Amino acid sequence: xxxxxxxxxxxxxxxxxxxxxxxxxxxxxxxxxxxxxxxxxxxxxxxxxxxxxxxxxxxxxxxxxxxxxxxxxxxxxxxxxxxxxxxxxxxxxxxxxxxxxxxxxxxxxxxxxxxxxxxxxxxxxxxxxxxxxxxxxxxxxxxxxxxxxxxxxxxxxxxxxxxxxxxxxxxxxxxxxxxxxxxxxxxxxxxxxxxxxxxxxxxxxxxxxxxxxxxxxxxxxxxxxxxxxxxxxxxxxxxxxxxxxxxxxxxxxxxxxxxxxxxxxxxxxxxxxxxxxxxxxxxxxxxxxxxxxxxxxxxxxxxxxxxxxxxxxxxxxxxxxxxxxxxxxxxxxxxxxxxxxxxxxxxxxxxxxxxxxxxxxxx
Numbered sequence: 001x002x003x004x005x006x007x008x009x010x011x012x013x014x015x016x017x018x019x020x021x022x023x024x025x026x027x028x029x030x031x032x033x034x035x036x037x038x039x040x041x042x043x044x045x046x047x048x049x050x051x052x053x054x055x056x057x058x059x060x061x062x063x064x065x066x067x068x069x070x071x072x073x074x075x076x077x078x079x080x081x082x083x084x085x086x087x088x089x090x091x092x093x094x095x096x097x098x099x100x101x102x103x104x105x106x107x108x109x110x111x112x113x114x115x116x117x118x119x120x121x122x123x124x125x126x127x128x129x130x131x132x133x134x135x136x137x138x139x140x141x142x143x144x145x146x147x148x149x150x151x152x153x154x155x156x157x158x159x160x161x162x163x164x165x166x167x168x169x170x171x172x173x174x175x176x177x178x179x180x181x182x183x184x185x186x187x188x189x190x191x192x193x194x195x196x197x198x199x200x201x202x203x204x205x206x207x208x209x210x211x212x213x214x215x216x217x218x219x220x221x222x223x224x225x226x227x228x229x230x231x232x233x234x235x236x237x238x239x240x241x242x243x244x245x246x247x248x249x250x251x252x253x254x255x256x257x258x259x260x261x262x263x264x265x266x267x268x269x270x271x272x273x274x275x276x277x278x279x280x281x282x283x284x285x286x287x288x289x290x291x292x293x294x295x296x297x298x299x300x301x302x303x304x305x306x307x308x309x310x311x312x313x314x315x316x317x318x319x320x321x322x323x324x325x326x327x328x329x330x331x332x333x334x335x336x337x338x339x340x341x342x343x344x345x346x347x348x349x350x351x352x353x354x355x356x357x358x359x360x361x362x363x
Contacts, residue, residue: 073107214244215244300336
């Protein structure tokens with residue numbers, strides 16, 4: 001999963017100057033500097049007031065087609081459609097006739113990042129393209145679009161090191177049904193929801209590992225599909241769900257009750273959640289199964305400047321409680337298009353046992 005990748009500075013979103021960054025000096029003090037006509041698209045040009053660099057918002061260099069068309073085509077193909085079906089879908093959506101050979105070259109070019117291409121044929125045998133993603137709009141205190149990649153989940157759980165996670169599938173399949181306690185996520189009598197993202201707790205110090213991995217590259221590509229700032233989260237989540245090999249679900253609702261907290265404490269866990277109403281709720285941005293662990297991921301723009309360990313630890317504890325899985329099976333991370341920080345939630349709530357050394361004295 002990890003590789004030596006150093007991503008470039010983030011690209012702008014739909015020409016919004018708040019997100020335009022000079023590629024030479026990193027400054028955001030830029031101005032529009034006309035447009036440039038290409039064969040199949042018009043691109044905005046910018047000039048940096050600091051260093052004078054003139055550049056464009058062309059996301060993918062040396063491409064005559066826009067990033068939206070290229071990445072949509074790759075996603076459509078990875079959903080299980082044939083090249084011919086992908087060509088027809090692109091023609092319907094973008095009103096352009098794209099040669100089959102061009103679409104095939106895009107799929108091949110991005111296969112090292114969009115790693116689901118290795119599983120695509122096996123996934124096609126399990127579900128048709130229109131059924132491979134299970135979606136449900138959740139009317140909780142806010143609107144969340146829960147999505148489950150059914151083929152990827154089945155293929156992941158078929159691996160010997162992941163078979164013990166079968167209860168996770170039961171939980172995920174229950175989310176879009178009436179059997180799931182959706183009322184927990186509503187505001188009772190107008191009271192504010194106790195969200196994990198707003199929680200402050202006393203946790204043990206954890207070691208955070210800084211990574212540059214595929215999640216960064218996938219987020220960078222997903223951001224190119226976002227027209228507005230509000231679309232950043234859903235576009236990144238959707239692109240990862242469709243195109244990587246291990247993201248099985250996004251916007252997964254979880255909740256932690258007082259009973260869950262009491263159970264953990266009775267088993268030696270320590271955390272300062274006193275004074276917070278329960279249940280504590282949240283929605284996991286992306287859920288992955290890989291390398292014998294369940295990964296809880298949260299997309300956070302400007303990743304380096306924040307530390308959401310409390311939020312992610314609650315997510316892991318809540319999902320462990322709901323699925324009856326040990327917390328040691330979970331790993332958490334937050335990421336953006338440039339950086340990723342990982343930690344084990346177990347280290348944040350369970351003190352390490354003291355090692356008592358004894359010295360035998362002989363006469």
